Amino acid sequence: MKTIRLSRAAFLPLAAFAFAACSRPAPEPKVAAAPPTPAAASVAPPAAAPAARTAAFKFANQTLTVPDGFTVELVAGPPLVDRPISVAFDEQGRLYATDSSGLSDKSDKQFELKPHRVVRLEDTDGDGRFDKSAVFAEHMMFPQGALFYEGSLYVAAPPHIWKLTDTDGDGVSDERVAWYDGKTLTGCANDLHGPYLGPEGWFYWTKGAFAEQRHTLPNGKSFVTRASHIFRSRPDGTGLEPVLTGGMDNPVGVTFTATGERFLSGTFFQIPAAGKRDGLIHAIYGGVYGKENAALAGHPRTGDLMPIVTHMGAAAPCGSMTYRSRGFGGDYQDNQFVCYFNLRKIVRHELVADGATFKTRDTDFVTSDSLDFRPTDVLEDADGSVLVVDTGGWYKICCPTSQLAKPDVLGGIYRIRKTGATRVEDPRGKKLPWGTLPPTDLAALLADERPEVVQRAIYLLGQRGAAGVTALMQKGLNSPSVAARRNAVWTLARIDDAAARAGVRRALNDGDTSVVQTALQVVSLWRDQHPNDRLTSLLAAGNPALVRAAAEAVGRIGGAWAIDGLLAAAGRLGETKFTATGSPENPADRALEHALIYALIEIGQRDPVLAHVKSAGNPRLVRVALVALDQMEGGKLAPDDVLPWLSSTVPILKQTAAWTVGHHPEWGGALASFYRARLTAKSQSDVERGELQGQLTQLAKATAIQELLATTVSDAGADRDARLLALRAMAASGLKETPAGWFPALVALLSGDDAALIRQAVATARDLPMPKTVPAALSAALVKVGRNAGVPADVRLDALAAAPGGLSAVEPDLFDFLCGHLDGKEPMLVRGAAASVLARAPLAPPQQLALTATMKTVGPLEAPKLLPAFEKAPGEALGLALIASLKGSAGLAGLRVSLLKPLFAKYPASVQQQGEGLFALLDADAARQTARVEELLAATKDGDIRRGQVVFHSDKAACSLCHTIGYRGGRLGPDLTNIGRIRTERDLLEGLVFPSASFVRGYEPFTIKTKRGEDLTGLIRKDTAEEVVLATGPETEQRVARADIQEVQPGAVSQMPPGLDAVLTKQELADLLAFLKSRS
Secondary structure (H helix, E strand, C coil): CEEEEHHHHHHHHHHHHHHHHHEEECCCHHHHHHHCCCCCCCCCCCCCCCCCCEEECCCCCCEEEEECCCEEEECCCCCCCCEEEEEEEECCEEEEEEEEECCCCCCHHHHHCCCCEEEECCCCCCCCCCEEEEEEEECCCCCEEEEEEECCCEECCEEEEEECCCCCCCCCCCCEEEEECCCCCCCCHHHHEEEEEECCCCCCEEEECCCCEEEEECCEEEEEEECEEEECCCCCCCCCCCEEECCCCCCEEEECCCCCCEEEEECCCCCECEEEEEEEEEECCCCCCCCCHHCCCCCCCCCCCCCCCCEECCCCCCEEEECCCCCCCCHHCCCCEEECCCCCCCEEEEEEEEEEEEEEEEEEEEEEEECCCCCEEECCCCCCCEEEEECCCCCCCCCCCCCCCCCCCCCCEEEEEEECCCCCCCCCCCCCHHCCHHHHHHHHHHHCCCHHHHHHHHHHHHHHHHHHHHHHHHHHCCCCCCCHHHHHHHHHCCCCCCHHHHHHHHHHCCCCHHHHHHHHHHHHHHCCCCHHHHHHHCCCCCCHHHHHHHHHHHHCCCCHHHHHHHHHHHHHHCCCEEEEEECCCCHHHHHHHHHHHHHHHCCHHHHHHHHHHHHCCCHHHHHHHHHHHHHCCCCCCCCCHHHHHHHHCCCCHHHHHHHHHHHHHHEEEHHHHHHHHHHHHHCCHHHHHHHHHHHHCCCCCCCCHHHHHHHHHHHHCHHHHHHHHHHHHHHCCCCCCCCCCCHHHHHHHCCCCCCHHHHHHHHHHHHHHCCCCHHHHHHHHHHHHHHHCCCCCCHHHHHHHHHCCCCCCCCCCHHHHHHHHCCCCCCHHHHHHHHHHHHHHCCCHHHHHHHHHHCCCCCCHHHHHHHHHHCCCHHHHHHHHHHHHHHHCCHHHHHCCCHHHHHHCCHHHHHHHHHHHHHHCCCCCCHHHHHHHHHHHHHCCCHHHHHHHHHHHHCCCCHHHHHEEEEECCCCCCCCCCCHCCCHHHHHHHHHCCCCHHHCCCCEEEEECCCCCCCEEEEEEECCCEEEEEEEEEEEEEEEEHHHEEEEEEEECCCCCCCCHHCCCCCHHHHHHHHCCCCC
């Protein structure tokens, strides 16, 4: 075992000023009047609130800023620990830190090498700084969590959670057991985080990454899922069950309040937009959370995705904790602290009760001025101080914000203390005779002010089993301390005994609502079948949080006796605003309604719920019954049960009915007459037409609805708006195969003279999947539109691009038309469409040669698209002319050697030889890229934000075609609303000039090779068992049936064209850079 001991002086070279300033008694730190940068606060501070004062502490490589009245000290760093990630204390106060080797390769390499370790840190002299380090475990896969429990350290290292035990007391783990095996490991290794200890003594962990997992539930049923989840089980691994479901990519930190409310922080709770992406959620049982994702299919829903409590932007939250003690002051208890990895800070989230859920008041707690401060964990110590883990600069796995992996920039662990806080004596209770304390004395300790003493008393009483129940009933549940009574309930939760269940039922009648809520959590966990009357009365309580918790309990119990109470509670929900699907907009209403619906789903009794669906009673009650019946196993909801509500004059019922039929395409035949009447109805508002289009789109899998759409499009006497609506519904249907009857309808419109219908018919044809046998009539009709000089240019180009099989010949005037629209003055989409048509066109040799001259003036976006035009008849003259044009072309910046080599390999040796010179120009290695970025950085200092906004939205830069700022812009690329908060000027500039240097999570390109030999490249927008949908451009998608896919490989080239520095002037680039940096 390697052991390192450090004297106190050993820390001084690292941060001499910091430790001099923080030694006791601490001198006054530097105090600033400026407030911390606020996070995306959910609860606004009072308007007249004074600016918060801050204190700054300077270390060797950064300055850490905290609220005034707190101090910061470095308590561990190299050589004790190099790159700490997650930390956990044992009962002796020794700190276990997972420690990265600095390797930042993808998961397969990490799994092969297992280069990481766990170190155990000790503070041997009690000064709060760690001075001894020993390697506890080596050869670890990328660790993502740490928990010490019952003498063992549990570490998530995907795909496993390892149980590491030192059986002989030498300080080294000599027993390593795979406590859990998720059996999935994806490229970014976000399959698994945890475990976390719940207050009832169960383990919790998270699943991300959307790889399919299979588990067996306690009822013996198989649970197959690709979605994200919080899972939980007993410490022995039994009782595994999901707590919630989500479409988020990377659920990370799980925390618990004193009453057992769960909170989860993670990434991609929504598709990035308006500066929102990551967040903190109230992890309500049975909830389905964002973002919308094909992996959510098959999981029961109670309406819209559940609400996000706190929006963080692109923060990449890591470790989190709930503050338990009074060390920082009573207003800090039950606060959430979350590490914002990307934003380089720790944020304090004060929970504010909001009906059945919470809001938060958010303020920065620790910030750094260093780009390399990367907080990954935060942990409360027994004395009430808080440890903050900075992992250093090594991490770059799937993380574009890090940009550069810097394994040489090491991390450290910092301690935050409250100035003047009362010193806690024996914070871990080491002086107590734990081995001989009787149950009554242990029960008395449940009222102790020291959190670690309380936790150990809870654990030991739980271990006593039935012998501890009497003491808990007499002393714990009768304590004048509310906290002690709650702790007694949590202790009873750990005891498998009938008397323990009776004790929890008794707590349901406690005079304090927090004790009652805790008891409800335990009744729910154990599925206690006996407290029926009390649970029924709690469903009628005035406290929404208690109603929600009672509903969760009766749902898990499966109590059919509670159905009337649940529906009565639904009838009391009252008036509120609703979304387009009928779900409440207000998060508090949504949380309570969810619990009522999900309880009915779990109870699974059809008939009493159906009776309310058929009634004309309270709209909120009918909605709850309708959704529950639709989602419950064996609900057998029929079209006739829903059809009356589609015509309801009550918006919530009409919206709920539309949401319900939307996921029942098999009902299309029964509903066709209803929708035929809707399509022909006059005087519909835009909102009504939008709703109708959405419903028809969702039902388009039904043959009857397909026929209805085709009939409407073909009917020359039908209202134009109805025909346009039907066309748009066809385009958005997402069908794997286009119904044969749709093609004649499209041909008829394309052959007509209505400009609006022709434009939409072209757009629809472009979006529909084409069969292997191309419909000749459709192809001919599209080509005819493309050749028609009387049609707008963009429609002509789209028609030619959409034509299956393309052109049979390119007449001189059409060739000139296509080349003319490659001009840089044309809009980006027009240029792209022209390039796509030319690339597929059967050009004659003189036209190919003429196109080489045009290559001199094309831009970086069009140049790669045009290369296939030169694959036919690859002669020497053509090849040399192409090379000569490309050498002086702005489009060269959009090309790569990997694109040109296969092309030139088809040409004679003389062309290949000349091509080597072109390759040399393109072969910009990392050093040359870095030099170019530094050169441009120096030349783009004086940008103007307002001019930069104009550049962003201009056709020249075309940024807004693919990127959103606020609610304006395209959706192909990442949302840039708050990009200035998470990227430096250098990062932004590199992204503009060399976009393939790194990829934003969720926007990685992929290449699909089909069994027909096609190579399709784009961003995966949808990935299901039936098909993959690729976004291939700002407004184009390609659907590929999974049966047609040979392989899917990660792409190396960004969808964003490189070389924006060749398109924009340096001043325009400076202005654009200034504008993007201002987006914070």
